[in-house]
Amino acid sequence: MSLPSSVRYTIKFLMAMILTGVIAGLVGVVLSLILHVVQHIAFGYNLNEVFSTDNFLEAVNASSPLRRVLALVACGVVVGVGWWALYRYGKKTMTIEQAVKNEPHQMPVFTTVVHGLLQMVSVGLGSPLGRELAPREVSASFVGWLSQKMELTEPDIKILVACGAGAGLAAVYNVPLAGALFTLEVLLVSARWQCVAPAIFTSTLAAVIAWAGLGDEQQYHISVMQLSYSLVAWSVVIGPIIGVAAFYFVKITAAAKKAAPKDAKLIPLALINFLLIGVLAIPYPELLGNGKEPLQLGFDGSLTIQLVATLLVIRFFITVTSLRVGAKGGLLTPGLMHGGLIAILFGSLWNYVFPAAPMGAYAIIGATAFLACSMKMPLTAIVLVLELTGVNHDSLVPMLFALVGAIGVFNLLKQVSSNKEITPIKE
Known part of the structure; x- marks a missing residue:
């Protein structure tokens, strides 16, 4: 039968x-x-x-x-x-x-x-x-x-x-x-x-x-995060800042991808771009690769503020130029890294005035909020970072506060940008 x-x-x-x-x-x-x-x-x-x-x-x-x-x-x-x-x-x-x-x-x-x-x-x-x-x-x-x-x-x-x-x-x-x-x-x-x-x-x-x-291993390793009122307050402040950064990251990288050549011009442009990156990598080896290693150093608190600022600027530049000349690849790890480095910069300023938190705590909150906005996946971003790092439950409260602020500002900027694009120019 x-x-x-x-x-x-x-x-x-x-x-x-x-x-x-x-x-x-x-x-x-x-x-x-x-x-x-x-x-x-x-x-x-x-x-x-x-x-x-x-x-x-x-x-x-x-x-x-x-x-x-x-x-x-x-x-x-x-x-x-x-x-x-x-x-x-x-x-x-x-x-x-x-x-x-x-x-x-x-x-x-x-x-x-x-x-x-x-x-x-x-x-x-x-x-x-x-x-x-x-x-x-x-x-x-x-x-x-x-x-x-x-x-x-x-x-x-x-x-x-x-x-x-x-x-x-x-x-x-x-x-x-x-x-x-x-x-x-x-x-x-x-x-x-x-x-x-x-x-x-x-x-x-x-x-x-x-x-x-x-192997069955975490991609990143961070120390145990201690929850504090100072860290929660910082997460409320950093959220909108991350939202602005993520919005322009998405806008600029999308424009770069759209403008990338698909003809023979791709060859000389790619050679020039990656030769430049190779020269920059002589003093800054952290520029090479998808950004995993600089983010791990950020979690460890091993980066000076000057190096964080330098890497943030140069890595954003070479990410955009690489997309512009026609290279392809994901933006998940680069997004995590950019969010983490931005958070470390503002976290270091916060530590001058308010009770200090480890740089790794700032980095993981900023990385999550940035990724949630840049890839439009808030729930996935939270779970992804938890699985990538094995961070403890205490991270969730500041993570969620930062994420909500970032998404709110990101969507607001998106609305404003859309309205500008469809508003006719008056003679």
Whole structure:
């Protein structure tokens, strides 16, 4: 006796859901392996321990000035030639958001894989952009292709493509709950149980599978945060400031991405941009990579205020110029870093007048609020930072105060900006 068609379809969907988690976990491991191999070759540290706990910044510090410049020149070649060739000979790229919203929900697999590989290689060579976009895109493209082959319905393919992207994030950063929330809050914009269960399952499975290569470790380590009235008051003050900074960060980076060339001009522009970054990295090795190491130093309280201010300005500049010349990558880790460094600056001023708090406490609050605004995902940002750092429960109260103030000002500025754009000019 054969099973009813509805039961057979449910079994097929469950199989696709399991495969989504497996695919995302394996993609996360493979792309991370590629990133680490490139870093080890470029900056000359132990290739026998590709997944070791070696610190990228320590390796950059140990490398010669010439090696830093050559690594960034190589990055310019990869960015310029790689993306020019992809635009010239590949299919048109598609964002995850476009794949989720539009039917059919299918990203071009080969183009997306090459796009992801270029991102990981360029970040490994020192690009200031994030590495989390590539595993999301590649996972989503494979899942979309698989779902089409399994002849699932379009609504279910949409759910699984979004789950693949969230699970890719969960795999590379070991953040299963944040990966699920990203799927629900950012991509599907839904809390229906038909979406919640697959999102949680696929992100958790992907993270567990990634443990085999990446380990079950936090991305950042911070000391225990002690809650105080001074810290809470500071969080109320810093929220609007973070909102202003995040608004202009989003506006400027979006304009840079939109203006990026897709023709042969990409090659010389990329070479010039990354050569400049290589030269700047001679006195400031903290400029290289996606911003994880400077943020960790901020959490540790190991940065001088002068260095914080310098890094904040230069890293913002090279992030924008890298996007402008055509480099691709995520803005999640760069957003965390910018928010953290801004918070340290204002936290140091606060400590001159009011009872002091550790720099790490300021950094984690500012990073969360900035990420919530810049990526429009408040719930995901909170859970992501909690999973990335393992920070204690005391952080939630100031984190929430800062987040509310930041989002309020961010949305206000967005409204004002929109009104200006549609207001006709009077003669």
